[in-house]
Amino acid sequence: MNVGGEARKRLVVVGHGPAGHRLVEALRERDVTGAWRITVVGEEPRPAYDRVALTSHLTEGADLALPAHGPEVTVHTGDPAVEIDRTARTVTTASGRRVGYDALVLATGSSPFVPPVPGRDLPGVFVYRTIDDLDALREHCAARPGAGGVVIGGGLLGLEAARALQGLGVDAHVVEVAPWLMPRQLDEGGGAMLRRHIEALGLRVRTGTPVAALEAGEDGAVARVRLGDGSALEARVVVFSAGIRPRDELARRCGLPVGERGGVVVDAACRTADPAVFAIGECALIGGRVYGLVGPCLSMAEAVADQLLAEAGGSSGNARFEGADTSTKLKLMGVDVASFGDPFADREEGTLSVTYTDPVDGVYTKLVVSDDARTLLGGVLVGDASAYPTLRACVGSALPDSPGQTLFGGVGPAGGDLPDATVICNCNNVTAETIRRSIRDEGLTDVGGVKSCTRAGASCGSCVPLVKRLLDAELVAAGIEVDKALCEHFDHSRAELFDIVRVRRITTFTQLISEHGRGRGCDICKPAVASILASLGNGHILDGEQAALQDTNDHFLANLQKNGTYSVVPRIPGGEITPEKLIVIGEVARDFGLYTKITGGQRIDLFGARVEQLPQIWKRLVDAGFESGHAYGKALRTVKSCVGSTWCRYGVQDSVALAIRLELRYRGLRAPHKLKAAVSGCARECAEAQSKDFGIIATEKGWNLYVAGNGGMRPRHADLFASDLDEETLVRYIDRFLMFYIRTADRLQRTASWLEGLDGGIDYLREVIIEDRLGICAELDAAMERHVASYSDEWRDTLEDPDKLRRFVSFVNAPDVPDPSIVFETERDQIKPVLRTGPQREVLSR
């Protein structure tokens, strides 16, 4: 398309990283007339991906690809630019392609700095920058399980890489030449505290010593790292993470000015000395510095998009890069560390700093404020970074409280108090105002919506808790907030009631409602409390007052069907059943005239039983060795399994045996909602484990655990929680997962929506369950042990208790008369209910 009769302008972008990608997207979004024809030249063999999340490619196999640009943008991958001719205005690539430009943007990023130590080219030595780097690293480690490894550099990236190495089965050391870890972000106290956390993860740390040489073993690959003090560390794999260098070689070669320590010199509009050439992202030297965080890189991209639009008459072209916040938070599982603002501002005159050290909990906190103690300048958080999003957002403005109060008073201001101009998401430069506006205008009600609408929280994710609080505050203001109160009888949520019952050791509904509620309850709170009491107490659900709380299914230990009859589901653990037992089920169904159907959970449902028949049916089933399947309860239903390695040609583990073990372990466990599980014997996943509350898939090395999947109305793929677990660890994690869910979920909340609502999501869940961040694992374990030890079959107990059997009558004054309203006809050789009257909406009172 021609614009105003002129030919379209040609934009060439060199480098397809996050900065180059954002530039193209920003331009495409706003260049409605199509003034620019865009060509991208990228060196890597794939289009742009989310480098910030690189580690998840290694640990979770995550797909990092950024959204594709659409067909009107030409992207050449795997073909680096090698020469720029600024007179002819052309770029030449390695394959010989020559592309002309009207504007050229260098977005070549940076490369890892590898210090010139002997042996740095040996096989087994890596950097940590691209997907290809990580793939090579993984392959190398896979062939050397249990090997020692060394990461050179104890900064943000080095620690992330060391943790990832550990995940690959490497026994990793971190070597840092500075006297403490993360020297660019932390002061000495913070660095020392961080070291304790890092060591607690099983990583080993050497600080204050340079690397002298890498030494080869007999196979010619790296075998040792020799340190400056003469000592050596065993290392079959070495990763350099010793800082980055801007990739300015193209600019150098075509005569553009570069900084002394590298970086293409640009002005605040990101323009180089040649007005037709821009540089953005990590390759740019702007305001005298090179930024190594994605947030500033993306801001530069936006600023250049604005200049380009101005050249085509579509914008004022006023956008400038204004400098950027370099707050950072370490994305390490289990280690909270963050710095914000200028953490070293206390080295300057006219500032005060408040520090707090708690060696017991491993917490180190420092806030730097102006000398009137009003304005927050920066700070460091180690061990507990929960205040990070709030504090970061307050940098440069007034503290919500006195520094001491801010440190000890907990969470900080509610989302509603943050000024509109506060930048909430650093990575994508999203302000509180933008988020608030989009919540209001788009009617957003969840964090996912805010993410996709504003990009806030979509990169490193550290601002998500703050986004959540903004959202909650907006919803409250709009009167939309979902009331957490269970019902009119309790102002508490289910999770709160659970804690009240647990902590105050309440054992009856009457006590709970008289002390913490009002009225006599209803069909919402009574079953919820019954479930809480059952989860905690493990008494029989029909004992004493508990009986009055249960809804009809739990009251009759069977499932109510539309005509007032019940269905019966005996437990068939793992879906494995002997022919004898199958015959018993068949005989019972035949003798009582029941309709039979195979369920999705690999068992058999028997329909059409009248109340008074239930004990007779169960007597036969219990005598044959069956027990309650809890199909009627908000409890564990089944652990489905595929046939697994015993029979299947592909199976790598015995999925049936594990499914049986798990089903027997968790049978009868009462929960906020039903629980379903499955075990597959190999990655082919025949048991559909990823659609379950917890699902297990066998691997060559053990079991992968998935959690919070769901079928049903809102299907959700389960999240991979942990990989290659041995069976005991697996069982322990599931124990904790279930107990934590039972404690904290809302009434009728499945694990899927529970996890979606959990602040911090799956990472937080891992911290709680694996790292014991809340210090409750021992309690959760004990609670599950209590459950397992006290399990007994509800139907067997009922049959043995004349008192409980009394309720199974049709009519209290005519126990021999079956309910005359229950009528059946025949369809496909089985019974089918007939409702004689059908629903009647208008019934007049007498």
Added chain:
Amino acid sequence: MTADVQTRPSTAVGQRSTIRWHDVCAYSDLLPERGVAALIEDVQVAIFRTFDGELYALSNFDPFSGAYVISRGILGTRGDVPTVASPMYKQVFDLRTGRCLDDPRVALPTFRIRRTPQDRVEVASA
């Protein structure tokens, strides 16, 4: 193959104006905050004992589902009103009047009920 269930014609409730009291069960047969079903002259009646010991009798027929299940509902209160919730689709009814609190067009028939000095429970067919 049908189940061997006997169905009975449900004849109309006695039209005579004299009240006839029917013995149903012992008071102690009723669990607090639960119901039972009784058959009174071929009519299904749901009988409830609330937490404070009061007795109520309503039709056992749930007009929303067409099934005879009201006696299996959960008892409770809404404001000051003693209630039962149908176990089928959870509509809530006023135990005193039978009115459906979720749909004012609907009400369940009510029956008179009393506790005798001998601690028996009796329901009247009108």
